[in-house]
Amino acid sequence: LKRNPNEPEFHQAVREVLESIGPAVAKHPEYIETKLLDRLVEPERQILFRVPWVDDNGKVQVNRGYRIEFNSALGPYKGGLRFHHSVNRSILKFLGFEQIFKNALTMQGIGGGKGGSDFDPHGRSDTEVMRFCQQFMTELYRHIGDQTDVPAGDIGVGGREVGYMFGMYKRLTNRFESGVLTGKSLKWGGSLVRTEATGYGTVLFARSMLQAQGDDLEGKRIAISGSGNVAIYAAEKAMQLGGVPVTLSDSSGWILDEDGLDLDLVKQIKEVERGRISEYANRKSGVKYFSGSRPWSVPVDVALPCATQNELNLADAKELVKNGVRAVAEGANMPTTPDATDLFQASSVLFAPGKAANAGGVATSALEMEQNASRTRWSFEKAEKKLTEIMRDIHDSAAQTAEEYGRPGDYVFGANIAGFTRVADAMMEQGIV
Numbered sequence: 001l002k003r004n005p006n007e008p009e010f011h012q013a014v015r016e017v018l019e020s021i022g023p024a025v026a027k028h029p030e031y032i033e034t035k036l037l038d039r040l041v042e043p044e045r046q047i048l049f050r051v052p053w054v055d056d057n058g059k060v061q062v063n064r065g066y067r068i069e070f071n072s073a074l075g076p077y078k079g080g081l082r083f084h085h086s087v088n089r090s091i092l093k094f095l096g097f098e099q100i101f102k103n104a105l106t107m108q109g110i111g112g113g114k115g116g117s118d119f120d121p122h123g124r125s126d127t128e129v130m131r132f133c134q135q136f137m138t139e140l141y142r143h144i145g146d147q148t149d150v151p152a153g154d155i156g157v158g159g160r161e162v163g164y165m166f167g168m169y170k171r172l173t174n175r176f177e178s179g180v181l182t183g184k185s186l187k188w189g190g191s192l193v194r195t196e197a198t199g200y201g202t203v204l205f206a207r208s209m210l211q212a213q214g215d216d217l218e219g220k221r222i223a224i225s226g227s228g229n230v231a232i233y234a235a236e237k238a239m240q241l242g243g244v245p246v247t248l249s250d251s252s253g254w255i256l257d258e259d260g261l262d263l264d265l266v267k268q269i270k271e272v273e274r275g276r277i278s279e280y281a282n283r284k285s286g287v288k289y290f291s292g293s294r295p296w297s298v299p300v301d302v303a304l305p306c307a308t309q310n311e312l313n314l315a316d317a318k319e320l321v322k323n324g325v326r327a328v329a330e331g332a333n334m335p336t337t338p339d340a341t342d343l344f345q346a347s348s349v350l351f352a353p354g355k356a357a358n359a360g361g362v363a364t365s366a367l368e369m370e371q372n373a374s375r376t377r378w379s380f381e382k383a384e385k386k387l388t389e390i391m392r393d394i395h396d397s398a399a400q401t402a403e404e405y406g407r408p409g410d411y412v413f414g415a416n417i418a419g420f421t422r423v424a425d426a427m428m429e430q431g432i433v
């Protein structure tokens with residue numbers, strides 16, 4: 001705490017992991033002797049830089065750029081870039097720390113990192129976004145590479161932004177190095193299923209938890225928050241599996257569509273027009289819009305928080321439990337506050353932490369790297385089959401680990417221990433570096 005003041009999100013993420021891994025650490029006194037935990041919570045490298053750029057009115061703007069290269073024990077640093085006004089060191093360190101264990105769970109040979117900027121693309125023109133991305137890359141390019149650090153998208157960074165950044169990286173290095181960024185366009189090195197992967201994976205994980213209890217997703221009412229990449233494709237997969245998603249949200253409010261979402265309309269508003277979710281209620285009759293709150297007051301069987309950190313608090317959790325929720329799977333990173341998580345677990349609600357449930361995105365990014373390295377291009381079916389297998393394996397590994405340590409059904413504990421063990425073993429074998 002003293003070493004990292006004013007970093008509440010980072011403290012929250014570290015505490016959650018450290019509280020779980022006691023039983024694994026107790027078996028290995030050498031972890032203490034070699035200060036393994038002290039090394040684990042300290043990023044290998046933190047890069048902070050100025051990003052000056054000129055807006056459409058000819059005015060100079062100055063933002064901050066970051067890259068937290070947290071842990072490379074299992075492979076090159078891998079993790080997204082977030083562009084949002086709230087971005088700061090604490091948020092990126094929490095995201096980078098989570099990413100270490102998430103990436104370990106995928107078994108894809110990738111280390112953990114995260115980065116971004118306090119630049120907010122909302123309301124910015126296409127040319128402003130392009131200029132910002134180019135300026136951001138004029139510094140970031142020295143630190144990344146297909147064998148060192150491979151960024152991807154996150155909040156505020158999608159295919160458009162990745163394209164602009166890749167273009168500048170290519171110009172600066174004079175190399176068409178496909179594997180340096182993931183989430184690329186399908187026309188020049190992207191992987192089918194990458195766009196869908198995080199949302200699809202979250203729903204697959206939720207279904208695995210239900211199936212382990214002899215239940216299924218078929219016919220379940222589902223509340224989803226957010227209306228970005230993760231939320232949209234969580235809704236799509238939920239519908240494919242017979243679920244009925246009834247809500248979406250953004251930072252202004254949320255919609256309730258009792259008939260089940262019209263996904264074509266959602267995609268038109270969010271992906272084509274880059275509009276607000278309130279627009280959905282304007283265009284479809286019978287849909288209710290609630291401004292300034294979150295979608296957790298509706299009776300549902302499954303809740304999928306897919307927007308941002310700490311968006312589901314204790315009061316929300318009480319409401320969901322009162323209304324009979326059966327399963328909660330985190331599509332976003334750390335969307336559930338610690339007291340809300342405790343309540344779900346104490347109330348026997350199946351609870352999947354983000355580092356397990358939303359790992360499908362980064363796992364498919366690793367598949368994108370694999371295709372880039374071998375100059376191949378997989379079919380949608382092949383990539384989706386691989387994603388489905390990876391999500392099943394992550395589920396089974398978290399469930400089995402929890403079982404082995406006498407905590408059956410505790411996916412938080414199981415995922416933390418399984419991810420930590422893989423990283424710790426690699427760090428021990430690689431010595432004090």
Ligand code: NDP
Nearest residue numbers: 154155156198226227228229230250251307308332333361
């Ligand atoms: P997008 O930018 O595509 O969408 C983000 C959504 O969350 C928007 O609807 C946005 O609304 C909403 N949101 C953002 N901040 C807030 C806030 N403070 N309060 C309420 N709503 C908010 O991002 P993604 O869908 O890619 O990411 C969503 C979450 O999933 C993040 O936690 C991210 O780290 C995590 N994640 C994403 C992965 C990916 O592959 N994309 C992989 C793994 C995790 P508004 O437009 O109003 O800001």
